Amino acid sequence: METWDAVRSRRNVRKYGPDPVPAEDLRRIAEAAWRAPSASNQQHWDFVIVTDREQLTELATVWPGAQHIATAAAAIALVLPDAPDERTRLTDRYDLGQATYAILVAAADLGIGTGHAGVGDQEKARKILGVPDGHTVAYLIGVGYPADRPLRPLRAPARRPFDEVVHYGTFSSRS
Amino acid sequence: METWDAVRSRRNVRKYGPDPVPAEDLRRIAEAAWRAPSASNQQHWDFVIVTDREQLTELATVWPGAQHIATAAAAIALVLPDAPDERTRLTDRYDLGQATYAILVAAADLGIGTGHAGVGDQEKARKILGVPDGHTVAYLIGVGYPADRPLRPLRAPARRPFDEVVHYGTFSSRS
Numbered sequence: 404m405e406t407w408d409a410v411r412s413r414r415n416v417r418k419y420g421p422d423p424v425p426a427e428d429l430r431r432i433a434e435a436a437w438r439a440p441s442a443s444n445q446q447h448w449d450f451v452i453v454t455d456r457e458q459l460t461e462l463a464t465v466w467p468g469a470q471h472i473a474t475a476a477a478a479i480a481l482v483l484p485d486a487p488d489e490r491t492r493l494t495d496r497y498d499l500g501q502a503t504y505a506i507l508v509a510a511a512d513l514g515i516g517t518g519h520a521g522v523g524d525q526e527k528a529r530k531i532l533g534v535p536d537g538h539t540v541a542y543l544i545g546v547g548y549p550a551d552r553p554l555r556p557l558r559a560p561a562r563r564p565f566d567e568v569v570h571y572g573t574f575s576s577r578s
Numbered sequence: 579m580e581t582w583d584a585v586r587s588r589r590n591v592r593k594y595g596p597d598p599v600p601a602e603d604l605r606r607i608a609e610a611a612w613r614a615p616s617a618s619n620q621q622h623w624d625f626v627i628v629t630d631r632e633q634l635t636e637l638a639t640v641w642p643g644a645q646h647i648a649t650a651a652a653a654i655a656l657v658l659p660d661a662p663d664e665r666t667r668l669t670d671r672y673d674l675g676q677a678t679y680a681i682l683v684a685a686a687d688l689g690i691g692t693g694h695a696g697v698g699d700q701e702k703a704r705k706i707l708g709v710p711d712g713h714t715v716a717y718l719i720g721v722g723y724p725a726d727r728p729l730r731p732l733r734a735p736a737r738r739p740f741d742e743v744v745h746y747g748t749f750s751s752r753s
Contacts, residue, residue, distance in 0.1 A: 406687035409581040410610050410680060433744045435585050438735055439679060440694070446738050451745045458747070482749065493671045497716075500675020504614060505585060507676075508683055512581035519615070533748035541672075560613055563621050569608045570626045572633070573708035574657065 409512040411556035416516025417471035419547030423454070424476045428513050432546065433479065435509035441498035447491075448499055451480040451532050458531060462543060465528045469520035469543055476547035479506060480532050483539050499541055506544055514554055518545040584687040586731035591691025592646035594722030598629070599651045603688050607721065608654065610684035616673035622666075623674055626655040626707050633706060637718060640703045644695035644718055651722035654681060655707050658714050674716055681719055689729055693720040 404412070433450055441447065453459055454477045462480075463473035472478050481499055486492035503519070510517045520543040522528045528540040562568070570576045579587070608625055616622065628634055629652045637655075638648035647653050656674055661667035678694070685692045695718040697703045703715040737743070745751045 404581055406579055406581045406584040406683060407606070410613060410684055413613075413615075415615060430744075431582070434740070437737055437740055437743050438585060438588075438732075440588075440590060440682070442694075444736060446743065449743055449745060449749065451747070451749055453747060455747060492668065496668045496671040497675040497678070500672040500677075501679040501682075502675075503672070504676040504679035505683075507615070508581060508680075509585055519617075521617075533750050535749065538749075557613075561619060562612055565609070565612055568612050568621065568624055569605075570624060572626070572628060572630060574624060574626055574710065574713075575708050 404512045408556055409508050412554040413507050413511040414516070414554065414557060415518050416547070416549045417518040417545065418550040419475050419516065419545070420550045422476065422548050424515055424546055424548070428515065429477055429546070431513070432506050432509045432515070435505040436502040439498070439502040439505040441501070442494045447484055447495045448502055449482040451482060453478045453480065453532070461531045462528065466521050466523040469522070471518050471545050472520055472543055475545035479544045479546060480528070480540050481542045481544065482534055483541050485537050485539060496541070503542065503544065510546060511554055514548065516547060516549040516554060520545065579687045583731055584683050587729040588682050588686040589691070589729065589732060590693050591722070591724045592693040592720065593725040594646070594650050594691065594720070595725045597651065597723050599690055599721055599723070603690060604652055604721070606688070607681050607684045607690070610680040611677040614673070614677040614680040616676070617669045622659055622670045623677055624657040626657060628653045628655065628707070636706045637703065641696050641698040644697070646693050647695055647718055647720050650720035654719045654721060655703070655715050656717045656719065657709055658716050660712050660714060671716070678717065678719065685721060686729055689723065691722060691724040691729060695720065
C-alpha cells in the first residue's frame, strides 16, 4: 500500500475478526519497530509477540482498557527497562512512541488493525510474559483484522482543527 | 512510495542539500502528525513549522545536538503543554513519539530526510518560536533533502540483533 494511504487508513481497531495474522506479517510489523529510531540509538525496548489464546485472554485482564486483547489475533507487548532518572524515563517513552507508530503503520499497510492498551497490574503482566523485575510492560498493542469495515483512508479523523495544531513560524500563527 | 519501502528508507539525516521542501509536502508531513493517535485522543501537542533561515539559524543554538537545524530546509518544533502529573507527562512523551514517527515516515515517503534534536535552552527556544510559558519545546525535527545519498531501503540498519529485541510468547524466548 502507498505510505500516504497507510498513514490515513490507520485507526484504533479494538474489535477483531477471527482470522489469524500470518507469522511473516507479524514479523514484518515487529521489524518496523526494531528499525525505529531512538535517542543515541539506545533501543531501550523489547517487544514480545503473543498469539496464544490463553495468554491473550490473561493479558486482557491487566487493565480495564485491555479487554480487546482477549479477542485479538495477536498482541505485541512493549517492554522498557526501568530508567535510572527522569530524563531517561521521558526519552524512553518518546522512543517507545516512535516504535509504536512504526508498528501501527506497518500493520495498516497490510490491512491489519491495531489498538493500544495500558497496563495496570504490572506484576501480573510481567508474570504472564515472563518479564523479569526491573522492567515495565509499558503498553500492549492488539493486532488483528478489523471485525467491521476494512482499513480505508479516513477523510476526516476526529482531531482538533488542523490550523489550531499546526502553526507556521510562530506558535500564535494559524496555518 | 510503498509503506514498507518508506519504513526501511527512513534514516537519521543531518546534512541537507540546498533545495527547499515544497509547502504542500510540509503540510502533508504535518498532517501525518495531526492524524497520529494519542491517549484518549487528547492530542496534547502543537507543531510549529519553521522555514525562515534566520529563525532556523537561531534554533540551531538551543542545544549542541541541534546544529543541523541551521542548514535544514525546515524544522518542525514539537510543543507540549506542561503536564499536571507524572502519569500525564509519560503519556504525553509517548504520544509525541507516535506523532514524530508519523512525521518521519511521511517525509521518507516523499524522499525527504529528517533528523531529531533535543532542546536545552527552553527559554530561548520558546522566545524564537513565540511559545507561551506553560509549554515545553520537547524536540525539533530537521527536515530536508539528504545532502549525500537519497533515501533507499536500508538492508542492515545498526540495531541490536533482531532476535534479542523481538520475542515470541515470553520475554526469555528468542525469535
